[in-house]
Amino acid sequence: MIAPHILVINVHHAPQSYGGATIVAEQVGRALMRDHGARISAVSLISRSDLAPYMVIKSEVAGCASYLINMPTRRDNILRYLNPQVAERVAQLIDSLAPDLVHVHCVQDVGAGVIEVAKARGIPVVLSVHDFWWICERQFMIATGGQYCGQSPVRLEACRGCVDSMSAARTRRDVLFRQAASTDLVTYPSHFALNLCEGSGLAPGAGRVWENGVQHPGAGFAPAQAARRAANHRLSFGFVGGPSHLKGWPDISRAFAALNRSDFTVELVDGGLHTPWWHKDDLKGLPGAWHIHPRFEQEDMDTYYAKIDVLLFMSQWKETFGLAIREALARGIKVIQTDSGGTTEHGAAEPGALIPIGAGPAPLRAALEAALDAGVAQKAPPPIASFEDQAAAFIRLTRPLLVPAPKAQADRHGSWGSAA
Numbered sequence: 500m501i502a503p504h505i506l507v508i509n510v511h512h513a514p515q516s517y518g519g520a521t522i523v524a525e526q527v528g529r530a531l532m533r534d535h536g537a538r539i540s541a542v543s544l545i546s547r548s549d550l551a552p553y554m555v556i557k558s559e560v561a562g563c564a565s566y567l568i569n570m571p572t573r574r575d576n577i578l579r580y581l582n583p584q585v586a587e588r589v590a591q592l593i594d595s596l597a598p599d600l601v602h603v604h605c606v607q608d609v610g611a612g613v614i615e616v617a618k619a620r621g622i623p624v625v626l627s628v629h630d631f632w633w634i635c636e637r638q639f640m641i642a643t644g645g646q647y648c649g650q651s652p653v654r655l656e657a658c659r660g661c662v663d664s665m666s667a668a669r670t671r672r673d674v675l676f677r678q679a680a681s682t683d684l685v686t687y688p689s690h691f692a693l694n695l696c697e698g699s700g701l702a703p704g705a706g707r708v709w710e711n712g713v714q715h716p717g718a719g720f721a722p723a724q725a726a727r728r729a730a731n732h733r734l735s736f737g738f739v740g741g742p743s744h745l746k747g748w749p750d751i752s753r754a755f756a757a758l759n760r761s762d763f764t765v766e767l768v769d770g771g772l773h774t775p776w777w778h779k780d781d782l783k784g785l786p787g788a789w790h791i792h793p794r795f796e797q798e799d800m801d802t803y804y805a806k807i808d809v810l811l812f813m814s815q816w817k818e819t820f821g822l823a824i825r826e827a828l829a830r831g832i833k834v835i836q837t838d839s840g841g842t843t844e845h846g847a848a849e850p851g852a853l854i855p856i857g858a859g860p861a862p863l864r865a866a867l868e869a870a871l872d873a874g875v876a877q878k879a880p881p882p883i884a885s886f887e888d889q890a891a892a893f894i895r896l897t898r899p900l901l902v903p904a905p906k907a908q909a910d911r912h913g914s915w916g917s918a919a
Contacts, residue, residue, distance in 0.1 A: 502536035503599035503901055508589065508613055510605050512543035513560040515567065519822045520605045520629035522797060523711050523889075525563075530890035532562055540564045540596055542589055544608055546572060553584045555592070566592055570608065576667070579608050581674055586612030593620055599901055600625065603682070607632050611678040623683040623900040626702075627709065628692060630819055633675050634699045636662050639816060645744055647816035647856060652698035676700060683900050688820035689841030695817075707896060712889035713825045714797045716804070720830060723805040731764070733788075734871055737807030737832075739768040739823050740814070741776045747813025747837065752785065753860035754867055761786040763871060766806045770794045804830050808875050812836035813863065815856050821845065829883040833876075835866045845883070 507528055511521040524541070531537040545567045550556070552571040559565060568588050593601070593616065601617040601624045617624050632638045636658070640648040643661050650657055655665070655672055662668040679685060679702040686709035687693035693706045727735075740746030755765070769776045769791050782789045792803050810827040814837055821842030824834050828845060836842060838853040854862045884892075 502538070504538040504540065504596065505531065505600045505602055506593065506596060506598035506617075507539060507541045507602045508543075508604065508606060508609060509541070510544055510608055512541040512565055513563070514558050514565065515543060515545055518605075519711075519820070520627075522822065523627075523629070523886075524602075524604045525561075526712070526714070526797065526886040527890050527893060528563055529561055530887045531893065534887060534890060535894060540566065540592075540598065542566050542568065542592060542609075542613075544568050544570050544585075546570045548572070553588055555588055568609075577671075578610065580610055580671055581612050582608075582610035583612060585610050586616050589613045590616040590620075593617060593622065598622060600897060602627065605629055605632065607638065611675055614678045614682060618681050623897075624681075625684045625686065625897060625900070626679055626682045627686045628696060628701075628819070629688065631696070633679060633701050634672075634696055636668055636671060639745075641745065641816060650699075651695055652700070653695070654699075672700075676702070680705070684896060686896065689844050691817070691841040691844065692819035695840075709892060709896060710884055710889070711820055711822060711825070712884040712886040713822065713829055714800060715883070715885045716830045717801050720801040720805055723801065724830075727805055728808075728875055732875065733763050734809065734875055735764045735766060735807045736809045736811055736867075736870075737766045737768075737803070737827075738811045738813075739770065740812070741770055742781055745815050747811075747815050750815075750860045750863055751811060751813055752781075754863040755785050755787065757860065757864050758786055758867060760871065761788075764788040764790065766790050766792050766803065768792050768794065768803065800826060801830075804832060807832060809833045809835060809870050811863075812839070812842065813854070814839040814842065816840075817856075818842050825883050828878075829880050831878045831880045833870065833878055835863070835870065845881075 507524050509521060509524045511517045513525055528539040532539050541563055547569055550569040552569060554569045556567050558567065568585055601622050603614060603624060603626045606613060614624050630638055631640045634653045642648050655668060658668060659665060685702045685706045687706055688711045690708055693708055697703045697706050738751060742748045765787055767777055777791050795803055804827065810823065810832055812821060812824050812834055817840030819841045824836065824842055825845055827834055836853060837856050839856060843853060
């Protein structure tokens with residue numbers, strides 16, 4: 500089978516990258532091009548006042564042709580999940596590019612209408628669910644009070660306190676469920692995400708778990724980590740989540756403030772795109788040595804992870820997947836984490852070691868004390884999928900959706916998935 504042309508659709512994509520789903524879309528696409536000969540094109544959004552609304556501009560990054568649709572600054576809520584003008588631009592691109600497969604990732608602000616225009620042209624569509632946008636109007640199942648909703652399954656009747664209009668919410672659900680049901684395959688990054696979404700009515704029976712890969716450590720990681728540990732024997736904690744309640748920062752700061760010792764360092768990642776996440780006042784009075792590490796790209800992550808021995812993942816909501824957790828585990832780094840949904844499926848903690856969401860700082864303080872008493876210890880990395888592994892899994896999942904090419908073409912261009 501000839502290697503296909505795949506059109507990837509995600510709200511963000513290089514050259515305008517942001518978020519974990521974007522990393523997955525980009526890295527898997529590059530692995531498919533590099534290792535399997537696929538052609539990848541991408542559609543994403545920008546919002547620039549110097550360009551006409553819905554104008555399409557073309558860029559190219561790492562061999563991937565990228566088409567960016569310019570969005571108006573102000574738009575109605577309905578356009579955030581069903582935008583006919585975006586769908587029409589995507590339809591024009593499909594007609595021009597003639598892809599063999601459309602891979603839909605996060606489409607908040609893009610709109611689910613892109614599925615309909617692809618199916619109308621007889622093109623198979625894979626939908627990859629990365630968060631709860633398809634079953635929750637607020638995207639992350641965070642109630643208006645700032646707490647995790649906790650519904651399982653999600654029932655719209657229980658959402659009255661969160662949505663502005665039940666009628667509008669019902670229309671949104673019906674539209675999105677209908678679009679998802681028309682796809683050829685729905686993938687989820689964890690069993691938790693699949694069970695919650697399908698149990699809530701999203702394309703039941705169509706889902707498969709397609710676990711996310713990570714960037715594995717490079718050859719220079721272990722020497723850099725060993726050199727840092729030799730120069731400074733203090734245990735080093737890391738946190739990549741930012742100063743928000745949902746990422747557990749209040750519990751982290753209170754847990755550290757309660758320690759009666761300072762024999763450690765903490766490395767905070769500043770992931771802000773335009774404004775800093777961290778300010779000096781955030782760290783005032785906390786024991787230990789605190790440092791702020793700048794936002795890093797995939798190719799630079801070893802520099803950060805070589806600085807830490809323990810990753811703190813204190814999410815206060817049930818997530819679909821934990822990319823940072825797997826990055827740390829692949830490097831033999833211990834993880835202290837909450838019982839946060841799909842993030843717990845990677846073997847990060849021993850049974851009973853997960854910290855319950857909403858438990859406050861006391862369990863974390865105990866875990867910090869135990870880690871400090873144990874000292875620096877290298878963990879053997881468990882088996883963790885790479886982006887190359889994830890790309891190979893994508894081939895296996897999508898091979899049945901693609902029409903076999905004539906033998907002459909296959910002989911000329913190579914067999915899609917022959918190395919998978």
